[in-house]
Amino acid sequence: MNDKLVIMTGNEAIARGAYEAGVKVGTAYPGTPSTEILENLARYPGVNCNWSSNEKTALETAIGASMEGARVLTAMKHVGVNVAADPLLTLSYTGVGGGLVLVSADDPGMHSSQNEQDNRHYARFAKIPLLEPSDSAEAKDYVIYAFELSERFDTPVMLRSSTRISHSRSTLQLGQREEKEIAGFEKNPAKYVMLPGYARQRHPLVEERLLALEAEAELSPLNRIEPGTGKMGVICSGVAYQYAREALPEASFLKLGFSHPLPKNMVRQFASTVEEIIVFEELDPFFEEQLMAMKLEIPVRGKALFGLLGEFGAEMIREKLLGHKEEQIEVRPSIPARPPVMCPGCSHRGVFYTLKKLKLKVMGDIGCYTLGALPPLEAIDSCVCMGASIGMALGMARANPASAADTVAVIGDSTFLHSGITPLLDAVYNKAPITVLILDNSTTAMTGHQEHPGTGTSLQGEPAPNVELENLCRSLGVKRVTVVEAFNLSHLQKTLKEDLAAPEPSVIITRHPCVFLIKDFDRPPVVDEDSCTGCQVCMKLGCPALSFKDEKAKINSTICNACGLCEQLCRFEAINPAGGKAGD
Amino acid sequence: MKKTDILIAGVGGQGTILTGRIIAALAIAEGLDVKTAETHGMAQRGGSVITHVRLGEKVYSPLIPPGDGDILLSFEKLEALRWLPFLSKKGTVIVNTQELEPLPVLTGSMEYPEGILEEIEGKVSRLIAVDALSVDPVTENPRMVNTFLLGILAKNMPYEMEKWLKVMEEEIKAKLVDANKKAFMAGWNLQ
Ligand SMILES: Cc1ncc(C[n+]2csc(CCOP(=O)(O)OP(=O)(O)O)c2C)c(N)n1
Numbered sequence: 001m002n003d004k005l006v007i008m009t010g011n012e013a014i015a016r017g018a019y020e021a022g023v024k025v026g027t028a029y030p031g032t033p034s035t036e037i038l039e040n041l042a043r044y045p046g047v048n049c050n051w052s053s054n055e056k057t058a059l060e061t062a063i064g065a066s067m068e069g070a071r072v073l074t075a076m077k078h079v080g081v082n083v084a085a086d087p088l089l090t091l092s093y094t095g096v097g098g099g100l101v102l103v104s105a106d107d108p109g110m111h112s113s114q115n116e117q118d119n120r121h122y123a124r125f126a127k128i129p130l131l132e133p134s135d136s137a138e139a140k141d142y143v144i145y146a147f148e149l150s151e152r153f154d155t156p157v158m159l160r161s162s163t164r165i166s167h168s169r170s171t172l173q174l175g176q177r178e179e180k181e182i183a184g185f186e187k188n189p190a191k192y193v194m195l196p197g198y199a200r201q202r203h204p205l206v207e208e209r210l211l212a213l214e215a216e217a218e219l220s221p222l223n224r225i226e227p228g229t230g231k232m233g234v235i236c237s238g239v240a241y242q243y244a245r246e247a248l249p250e251a252s253f254l255k256l257g258f259s260h261p262l263p264k265n266m267v268r269q270f271a272s273t274v275e276e277i278i279v280f281e282e283l284d285p286f287f288e289e290q291l292m293a294m295k296l297e298i299p300v301r302g303k304a305l306f307g308l309l310g311e312f313g314a315e316m317i318r319e320k321l322l323g324h325k326e327e328q329i330e331v332r333p334s335i336p337a338r339p340p341v342m343c344p345g346c347s348h349r350g351v352f353y354t355l356k357k358l359k360l361k362v363m364g365d366i367g368c369y370t371l372g373a374l375p376p377l378e379a380i381d382s383c384v385c386m387g388a389s390i391g392m393a394l395g396m397a398r399a400n401p402a403s404a405a406d407t408v409a410v411i412g413d414s415t416f417l418h419s420g421i422t423p424l425l426d427a428v429y430n431k432a433p434i435t436v437l438i439l440d441n442s443t444t445a446m447t448g449h450q451e452h453p454g455t456g457t458s459l460q461g462e463p464a465p466n467v468e469l470e471n472l473c474r475s476l477g478v479k480r481v482t483v484v485e486a487f488n489l490s491h492l493q494k495t496l497k498e499d500l501a502a503p504e505p506s507v508i509i510t511r512h513p514c515v516f517l518i519k520d521f522d523r524p525p526v527v528d529e530d531s532c533t534g535c536q537v538c539m540k541l542g543c544p545a546l547s548f549k550d551e552k553a554k555i556n557s558t559i560c561n562a563c564g565l566c567e568q569l570c571r572f573e574a575i576n577p578a579g580g581k582a583g584d
Numbered sequence: 585m586k587k588t589d590i591l592i593a594g595v596g597g598q599g600t601i602l603t604g605r606i607i608a609a610l611a612i613a614e615g616l617d618v619k620t621a622e623t624h625g626m627a628q629r630g631g632s633v634i635t636h637v638r639l640g641e642k643v644y645s646p647l648i649p650p651g652d653g654d655i656l657l658s659f660e661k662l663e664a665l666r667w668l669p670f671l672s673k674k675g676t677v678i679v680n681t682q683e684l685e686p687l688p689v690l691t692g693s694m695e696y697p698e699g700i701l702e703e704i705e706g707k708v709s710r711l712i713a714v715d716a717l718s719v720d721p722v723t724e725n726p727r728m729v730n731t732f733l734l735g736i737l738a739k740n741m742p743y744e745m746e747k748w749l750k751v752m753e754e755e756i757k758a759k760l761v762d763a764n765k766k767a768f769m770a771g772w773n774l775q
Pocket of ligand 1: 032413445
């Protein structure tokens with residue numbers, strides 16, 4: 001029964017759309033808010049999906065699948081497109097075989113990201129079409145449309161989602177899968193071999209394609225004018241359309257679903273029916289600047305009203321445009337914040353405790369362990385992008401050789417495999433005596449525990465070859481490689497001191513599975529209140545299972561996972577094992 | 585039918601997403617339009633999380649504008665206070681009075697706020713406060729806090745019990761359905 005309404009997140013809908021479009025291959029590296037796209041696509045029959053080491057390899061794998069003639073979808077978070085930008089910009093020249101759709105999931109408001117870049121610019125930069133769904137039903141339909149567009153115009157297509165599309169649920173109807181035959185690769189060097197001579201022949205085609213795509217966007221059912229009763233005309237795309245629609249029931253709308261190249265004739269036609277245009281777009285003035293360049297005869301307002309920052313909502317229009325502020329309940333000021341924390345039993349905690357204790361400069365990276373920057377651990381001094389920690393530690397040593405004695409790079413296992421290998425190679429090659437800590441918790445924890453090439457399992461949960469990090473580092477030329485049990489703080493401290501002093505690059509792999517992967521815990525330790533002096537050393541761990549009440553440490557046994565760190569730190573033997581297993 | 589805006593607040597890991605999913609599935613079964621907006625990613629590591637659920641004839645934005653919410657269902661006391669500005673003054677708060685101390689409180693740098701319930705009571709039209717952990721079967725199984733509170737919410741909405749139980753069967757993993765239904769019924773029958 002296919003006419004039944006179902007409810008799906010945007011990510012589930014994107015996966016469904018790909019399935020219905022006959023997609024044969026799916027690739028991705030995880031990243032909020034895009035992660036569930038591939039996880040869902042992998043559950044459909046007839047689609048070969050794999051996690052990639054990073055977004056660049058994900059796109060390159062997609063390009064190969066496309067050249068072989070298969071429809072292929074690759075998904076990534078907004079900053080992932082930076083990593084994949086190199087193949088993307090030339091893929092625009094080669095065009096595709098089977099349809100290729102790249103999903104970019106942006107994160108206005110930075111719910112789970114290090115920046116809020118507006119990836120619509122990438123579509124313009126790469127001169128490829130951009131589709132922006134505004135709910136789950138459109139997400140599914142637009143993916144199907146995107147594949148047809150990709151093949152008809154010989155172009156990769158970018159579909160841009162955002163947190164409020166990917167992680168919102170709304171209704172849609174399911175359709176049937178349409179099987180697509182794989183055409184097979186056809187040799188065509190002038191199309192696929194981007195030597196300068198061939199690339200020069202392709203570039204004019206890219207420009208012609210862009211004009212043809214603009215003509216297509218003028219006619220596309222994804223772009224529509226919704227006439228209203230007022231004099232105001234609103235131009236918007238994506239989830240911003242929903243916010244504006246809610247707040248402005250009388251306005252006319254130009255809803256852009258196929259939003260690059262901009263259908264300029266349609267914009268002019270729309271402008272002729274209203275007296276003022278409001279551009280309601282999150283982040284950058286992507287449409288607004290193009291409208292300005294068109295020199296319309298009516299006023300255009302956008303960023304002057306709504307600004308460039310964060311995510312929007314219906315209330316923003318009511319407030320900034322209509323001057324109506326909803327009466328709001330006010331609560332007392334200074335409510336204690338509840339930031340995310342490392343879990344009780346997290347294998348990263350003791351590492352940061354040790355780094356702080358040794359007063360080291362810590363070049364950080366991205367993952368659950370970035371939480372080591374927050375109080376009380378406060379042990380991370382930088383976080384830029386995935387893989388940056390190692391290169392930055394190298395740069396410090398280049399600038400000031402003495403800094404290698406008190407600087408470490410800290411990087412997770414998934415992040416190391418994503419983009420930490422090449423900077424480590426740089427350090428070896430350039431004889432920089434840096435110290436790198438790889439926090440190996442056998443999973444990609446931050447994004448919800450995805451498999452990676454070092455976990456020994458595939459996306460489908462099947463056994464897979466498992467790269468051994470210590471051998472990998474040795475093969476890059478690192479001679480000092482030590483594996484340390486992540487909870488053995490004295491071993492870690494000793495190794496750190498030796499490696500920081502050593503005149504060569506060194507790697508310390510702290511190893512212990514993520515607490516989410518462990519099923520069998522010891523019983524939580526107990527505090528002997530008579531021995532507890534209230535020194536609060538254990539509180540420096542920032543463990544949510546520990547608290548300090550009435551001058552004594554307390555252990556919350558319902559959430560403690562008995563990692564034993566607090567026992568190790570207590571000099572008064574006030575925290576002692578209870579013995580036995582948690583389930584006893 | 586008038587639109588109903590429900591906010592589900594809690595601490596990462598308490599099951600706000602599942603609860604929102606159940607309400608959404610019920611809305612569809614009732615022929616309503618529905619949208620949700622959820623917190624995934626980093627905040628799920630023990631941070632403050634919120635799920636928006638909006639139902640009605642036609643729903644545009646998945647986000648409930650501050651001041652618009654009809655019901656705030658909070659799985660933890662402090663979180664109810666934090667998200668209160670999203671509720672209308674005519675709104676209802678259903679709150680588990682359990683205190684989960686956030687890190688600044690655990691480390692002793694801040695106090696867990698006193699007088700939360702009194703403050704909420706004075707600012708909204710209705711407050712239902714329950715210590716979920718003191719009620720069977722949540723006492724033995726604290727993971728059922730969410731479906732227990734859902735039972736209280738459901739009792740205050742115009743849909744039949746059987747329909748709720750049916751969507752729970754569809755949305756919850758088979759081996760957990762019975763335990764969740766029991767917790768739901770404990771909430772539904774609470775008086
Ligand atoms: C280019 C890019 N891709 C993806 C992400 C999302 N992301 C952040 S950290 C991370 C991986 C974390 O895994 P790991 O390094 O193993 O650390 P853990 O969370 O397990 O501690 C991912 C996928 C990102 N920030 N940037």
